[in-house]
Amino acid sequence: TIWNLGSINADMIYDVPHLPGAGETLSANRLDRFLGGKGANMSVAGARAGARVAHIGAIGPDGRWARDRLTEYGVDTRWIAEVSDPTGHAIIAVDAEGENNIILFQGANHAITSDQLGQALSSADQGDLIVTQNETNLQVEAAKLGREMGLTVCYAAAPFQADAVRAVLPYLDFLILNEVEAEQLRQATGQGLSELGIEHVIVTLGSKGARYHHKGTTSDFLAYKVQAVDTTGAGDTFTGYVLAGMDRGMPMEQAILQANRAAALMVTRHGTADVIPDLKEVREARFD
Numbered sequence: 001t002i003w004n005l006g007s008i009n010a011d012m013i014y015d016v017p018h019l020p021g022a023g024e025t026l027s028a029n030r031l032d033r034f035l036g037g038k039g040a041n042m043s044v045a046g047a048r049a050g051a052r053v054a055h056i057g058a059i060g061p062d063g064r065w066a067r068d069r070l071t072e073y074g075v076d077t078r079w080i081a082e083v084s085d086p087t088g089h090a091i092i093a094v095d096a097e098g099e100n101n102i103i104l105f106q107g108a109n110h111a112i113t114s115d116q117l118g119q120a121l122s123s124a125d126q127g128d129l130i131v132t133q134n135e136t137n138l139q140v141e142a143a144k145l146g147r148e149m150g151l152t153v154c155y156a157a158a159p160f161q162a163d164a165v166r167a168v169l170p171y172l173d174f175l176i177l178n179e180v181e182a183e184q185l186r187q188a189t190g191q192g193l194s195e196l197g198i199e200h201v202i203v204t205l206g207s208k209g210a211r212y213h214h215k216g217t218t219s220d221f222l223a224y225k226v227q228a229v230d231t232t233g234a235g236d237t238f239t240g241y242v243l244a245g246m247d248r249g250m251p252m253e254q255a256i257l258q259a260n261r262a263a264a265l266m267v268t269r270h271g272t273a274d275v276i277p278d279l280k281e282v283r284e285a286r287f288d
């Protein structure tokens, strides 16, 4: 099982004629609401990849639809609490040229309790994985508890926050981050990725693929060639697929190959959690 302490967001996308200026009132032509948040995306990706995923998180009274959607996608939602804060959300204005601006509100994602975390993990088995990102509270506690319990502790360093990352580093078995975050980490710690003492480190490199650091060696995995239309959620899809592979006991190289295929397919699609490909699609996809 993959235990994911993760964010759940409503992505509210407003189509506007132009981006609003200070003091301006503007009518939107259209509103689409999608399930988002790095945590939710990773849970869906893991479940789509065939793993058992238990999501630990929180929603407000306005977010029941998001929990229902996660359930529909095969995620175990028993450890998602309903709290009085509003569900985390992003208000995204998109103009005719595709330019956007975004207001993020973390809301219920920061109302997860230690009790809730402890209760969830009391059902964990030896060999399970725990994963966190930077969009909830309690990451450090989760990583520490996971380490004490002998779980495989995984962390996606996004969105990057130097203090948060430094605090979880000592507990990690697996770290995944993109190229920009890798550079930020190098600056924050003054150390190279191979000096951190973490067994598995993956840096995703967008259209260049991914690099895997393990026991002093690095291996490169080229990205598949596709026509990219929307790269949102690519990293989360990649991470969910890698975790699912690890959870199944696949060699890391094989898990990365599959994650690379899944993420390549994902960038050919518009949308986030709702369009993450499943294992069958990933296996059957043909790339040049």
Ligand code: ADP
Pocket: 178, 179, 204, 205, 206, 207, 208, 209, 210, 223, 224, 225, 226, 228, 231, 232, 233, 234, 235, 236, 238, 259, 260, 261, 263, 264, 267
């Ligand atoms: P993030 O979205 O977190 O910044 P990346 O941009 O590094 O992450 O992308 C994550 C993964 O998605 C890459 O490692 C690769 O497998 C895949 N990917 C991203 N962009 C492309 C692309 N243009 N073509 C093919 N694969 C891509």
